[in-house]
Amino acid sequence: MERADFLVIGSGLAGLTFALEVAKHGRVIVLTKSHITDSNTNWAQGGIAAAVGESDSWTLHEQDTLTAGAGLCDPAAVQFLVKNAPEAIDWLTSLGARFDVTGSNELDLGREGGHSRHRIVHHADKTGWEVERTVSAAVRKNPNITVFENTFVTKLLVDNNRCLGVSAIVNDLGARNFFARATILATGGCGQIYSTTTNPKVATGDGFALAQDAGAELKNLEFQQFHPTTLVHPQLPGFLITEAMRGAGATLRNHRGRRFMYDHDSRLELAPRDIVARAIQKEIQRLSTWCVYLDATHIPAELLQREFPTIWEKLRTVRIEIEKDWIPISPAQHYACGGVTTDLDAKTNIPGLYASGEVTSTGVHGANRLASNSLLEAIVFSRSAALVAVDEADLPSGLPEAVHIPQSIPEAEAIRVRHAVQHLMSQHVGVFRTTKGLQIASEQIRETAEEVASMPRTSFSTYAQEAENIVNVSRLVADAAAARTENIGLHFNEDFA
Ligand SMILES: Cc1cc2nc3c(=O)[nH]c(=O)nc-3n(C[C@H](O)[C@H](O)[C@H](O)COP(=O)(O)OP(=O)(O)OC[C@H]3O[C@@H](n4cnc5c(N)ncnc54)[C@H](O)[C@@H]3O)c2cc1C
Structure with missing residues (x-):
């Protein structure tokens, strides 16, 4: 058993921002399933949106975000995001992030679709790499933070309606329970539920599946950005x-x-x-x-x-x-706009469990995300989570000692179901959808999930566990898309056009 004050699942920008902020107040453990920099964050190209230009203002950034979100944004969350954007850039810069500047040493601001002003702070076309380099270096140097790489989180431990921590498979050590008074889910997106995605291999939607299994609320999953x-x-x-x-x-x-x-x-x-x-x-x-x-x-x-x-x-x-x-x-497929429902403090409906970054639905993206708002969202909401998580009460005594040792479906079966479901998602739950296609996807994915549930189990395999998560998350996304009866933002059913 491992114990810390704060537990972070995922080492992208959302997880590491939170880790750095709470490390001022206690011991932090970061769990990440691959190498520390292996994340969507590392691949981000364009940049981070912030109204820092001369002719810009947070109200313009707010308006552009609301317009992109097609009426489904939470206005309070959007305002919170855009007002805190300049400070988020300052925070990254204070850690050593280098952004492109003009000859007169002003930030060189790019422009992307949906933005009414030049407001994209960037590091050439590898902003994510620069940001991940910065935060992971700061984490490595911080004596209060321990990082467990190659550690796959398999379960959120919830008891008496409070999150106590997680079970995980630590590559060299096997199954372990990790406990903390505050846990943050920062596991990124789910691009791998589709056959083609811009997301790296780690983006198998584990966090959505973990959250659902634990009873956390999820919403807006039909809004997948392509x-x-x-x-x-x-x-x-x-x-x-x-x-x-x-x-x-x-x-x-x-x-x-x-x-x-x-x-x-x-x-x-x-x-x-x-x-x-x-x-x-x-x-x-x-x-x-x-x-x-x-x-x-x-x-x-x-x-x-x-x-x-x-x-x-x-x-x-x-x-x-x-x-x-x-x-x-x-x-x-590029970005999941929906996910675990959180408030302005990144709290989920489960006490002790926070969530930040792409795995969430904070309300800032609504039916469609404005370009370059997601790195920003990860920083802003992780920093606000840190402010309140430091006050979480101590863990109760008598923590469960039993370790959850998951077993997996055979790898050959995992390969088959993974590809079958990815194909269904790309064919029927893509840019264009139809009522019939969504029905087919929902039914066939449900059947696959039932088949998976009845398969024989063998020793734990990350690949096979990811395949199960892909099936479960695809089902959530397909069902959400089938339930949406109007065309809005990213959801486009040709039968309603
Ligand atoms: C190619 C590309 C370009 C992009 N460009 C931009 C851009 O220019 N601007 C912008 O704002 N956004 C951009 N995005 C989106 C943005 O990069 C992501 O939304 C954001 O980085 C998500 O950060 P995160 O911390 O939530 O997740 P991630 O950075 O994906 O980190 C998730 C972490 O969780 C870990 N993890 C997952 N499951 C488990 C598990 N079961 N156990 C343990 N660890 C786990 C992963 O290994 C990873 O470390 C881009 C995305 C991509 C893919």
């Missing part, structure tokens, strides 16, 4: 081409060279993500192709190389030279 411009290439599946490239002037063309966004929205390539993703998907269907193209060839090569060094280099590894070649792209 990034419009994801590379279509077998050697780099799901590699994201940041929206900032469209912000810098890149255009969308079909294979005949036509700029089809003229048919869809007056804001053209800088329309909100859901509109651009639907336009691309329609064009792909109309022409029976598998991709359309992002054309950056008219942008000076020197600017492309300076502003988008990651994309410039990565695409060269598959022989695409972005200053000369059109980039083949299509939409792919």
Whole structure:
């Protein structure tokens, strides 16, 4: 048994922000299922939204966020987010994060779709890498924080309606219980429930499954954001081409060279993500192709190389030279807008359990997330969680000693169900949905879940446990989508159009 004051599940920006803040008040344990930097955070490209420019204000940022959210945002949560944004940037900078600046040493602010001002604070096109580098280095240096890598959390321990901690499989040590007076779920997204996603392999939706199993409330899971411009290439599946490239002037063309966004929205390539993703998907269907193209060839090569060094280099590894070649792209799952319901203090409905980052539904995204608001959300809500979590009461005496030792379905079965469900999700719960398709997805995923429940069990396997989580979370998402009877934001049922 391990015991600390604060327990953090996940080592992305949400988890490590919380860890750094509460470490001023007690001992912290961070559990993470892979290497510390293995997270969605590490892959973020575009940046962090904050109204810090001269012609900007938090009210404009607020308005843009509410507009993107299509009427389903919680206005108080949005206001809390945008008002705290400049301070979140200062906090990261104070830890050593380096953001791009202009010649006069002002923050060099980028612009992305849905934003009425230049307000994206960034580090070239690898902002997430810089942010994760900063917070993980600070965590490593902090004597009050212990990080357990390769540690897979399998259960939230809830007793008498209070979260006491978690059970986990620690790679070298086996099953262990971890207890703390406050636990935060910061396990990120669930992109791996789809066949194509921009998310890394760790994003299997474990946190959504853990929360549901523990009785935490979840909401808005039908709102899955599909990034419009994801590379279509077998050697780099799901590699994201940041929206900032469209912000810098890149255009969308079909294979005949036509700029089809003229048919869809007056804001053209800088329309909100859901509109651009639907336009691309329609064009792909109309022409029976598998991709359309992002054309950056008219942008000076020197600017492309300076502003988008990651994309410039990565695409060269598959022989695409972005200053000369059109980039083949299509939409792919990118971000979960819904999740565990939390309040402004990141509290869930289970006392002692907090949640922050992509696993949550704080109310700031509503039916659609505004670009670059999620790294911001992770910092703002983890910092507010820390302010109240330090006052959590001590743990009761007589903590449960029995360790939950999970058993897994056979790996061969896990591979099969994982791919079957991912395929169903991509086919029926993607950018476009239909009533019939959602019914098929819901029913077949339910049948798969029942099949999984009756399978023989063997020793624990991370891969197989993730497959089970993928099945369970897919079911939640498909059911939520089937239950939504209007088209709003990211949810688009063609039968209601
Ligand atoms: C390619 C890409 C580009 C993006 N670009 C931007 C951008 O420019 N701006 C922006 O605001 N957002 C962007 N996003 C979204 C943003 O990166 C994420 O929403 C955000 O980083 C989520 O942070 P998090 O801390 O909640 O989760 P993550 O950073 O994903 O961290 C989750 C952590 O939980 C761990 N974990 C998961 N399950 C378990 C388990 N069972 N046991 C133990 N540990 C577990 C993971 O290993 C990981 O360490 C992008 C996302 C991607 C994928």
